[in-house]
Amino acid sequence: MPLLLQQIMYMERRMLLKRMALLGLAAAIPFKQTLSAAFFKSSKRPFHRFNLGELELTVITDGHISLSPVQPHFPNGNEAQEKELLRKSFRPTEAVDLGMNILLIKKGTELILLDTGTGGSFGPDSGWLLASLSDAGMEPAQITAIVISHAHPDHIGGLLSATGAFVFPNATIHMSAVEHAFWMAPQQDFSKSKFQDKKLLETFATAIRKVLTTIQPKLHLFQNNSILFNCLRMQLAPGHTPGHTITYVFSGKEEMVHIADLMHSDVLLFPHPEWGFDGDTDIQLAATTRKQVLAILAQTQTKVFGYHLPWPGIGHVRTQGEGYEWIAETYAFPG
Numbered sequence: 245m246p247l248l249l250q251q252i253m254y255m256e257r258r259m260l261l262k263r264m265a266l267l268g269l270a271a272a273i274p275f276k277q278t279l280s281a282a283f284f285k286s287s288k289r290p291f292h293r294f295n296l297g298e299l300e301l302t303v304i305t306d307g308h309i310s311l312s313p314v315q316p317h318f319p320n321g322n323e324a325q326e327k328e329l330l331r332k333s334f335r336p337t338e339a340v341d342l343g344m345n346i347l348l349i350k351k352g353t354e355l356i357l358l359d360t361g362t363g364g365s366f367g368p369d370s371g372w373l374l375a376s377l378s379d380a381g382m383e384p385a386q387i388t389a390i391v392i393s394h395a396h397p398d399h400i401g402g403l404l405s406a407t408g409a410f411v412f413p414n415a416t417i418h419m420s421a422v423e424h425a426f427w428m429a430p431q432q433d434f435s436k437s438k439f440q441d442k443k444l445l446e447t448f449a450t451a452i453r454k455v456l457t458t459i460q461p462k463l464h465l466f467q468n469n470s471i472l473f474n475c476l477r478m479q480l481a482p483g484h485t486p487g488h489t490i491t492y493v494f495s496g497k498e499e500m501v502h503i504a505d506l507m508h509s510d511v512l513l514f515p516h517p518e519w520g521f522d523g524d525t526d527i528q529l530a531a532t533t534r535k536q537v538l539a540i541l542a543q544t545q546t547k548v549f550g551y552h553l554p555w556p557g558i559g560h561v562r563t564q565g566e567g568y569e570w571i572a573e574t575y576a577f578p579g
């Protein structure tokens with residue numbers, strides 16, 4: 245890549261970080277920051293490994309992002325009700341801490357990564373993907389494919405280094421054609437989003453377009469319901485972004501669905517999927533999709549993996565009154 249472009253990309257990352265920090269988006273009262281950043285610098289990061297049919301699945305962490313205060317992030321909800329729900333669940337009421345769970349799938353000699361984290365563009369509490377990968381015994385050159393759920397910066401941020409170089413040199417990159425078309429258009433329609441700073445969304449869009457342009461030589465676009473690598477079925481779940489995709493991971497009779505950014509809180513959005521998320525591009529469509537997918541997941545009792553749900557993001561969905569609840573999987577021992 246020409247040096248100038250590298251420099252522009254680097255500068256834009258710095259600028260984005262600064263602007264996000266100013267808005268309280270990046271380092272929004274990261275109440276665990278001091279502890280976690282310091283702790284994880286000197287410690288091995290844990291990973292969670294299990295089998296799904298013939299596949300070996302590993303969950304690693306890219307860190308976490310703290311949303312604080314809770315409003316305006318779940319904008320269709322009532323602040324008092326949201327705080328009450330958090331209190332009843334023994335959670336802090338001043339912030340929702342988003343996990344950054346990254347799924348790795350080993351299928352024979354193929355090693356497939358689902359999303360790539362922030363790449364450090366959201367501050368020191370995330371961007372841990374490479375360190376986590378190393379602690380799980382793998383290195384970037386071993387990754388053969390990367391599947392992107394949608395093109396937000398906390399999912400594509402790890403594709404390129406700060407200087408614009410490919411972090412995973414041997415990997416093909418796969419993304420929804422709908423998602424790609426949305427971000428590559430000269431302008432994006434953010435009129436149905438409840439994100440307060442529309443100017444910042446435009447800055448995001450420019451940065452996203454630059455990344456998508458850079459990765460073009462390695463990029464493969466998929467259509468709705470495509471099967472990739474004979475173990476992934478890609479299903480459009482629009483609203484968070486137009487091409488936001490959930491991934492059915494399957495092997496033999498076993499199945500798990502990676503719901504990507506369908507849910508940004510286990511406590512708030514399962515009982516109240518209509519409360520929405522301010523990061524949704526079309527908040528109404530996202531709520532409709534969220535309700536439809538939750539109904540199916542509860543009915544089919546499918547195992548679920550959530551990118552932003554509490555570590556390691558694995559569980560099931562159950563109906564509860566008029567809404568749903570998240571039943572996290574628990575384990576007798578670490579690993």
Ligand SMILES: [Zn+2]
Pocket residue numbers: 396398399505551552
């Ligand atoms: Zn996300």
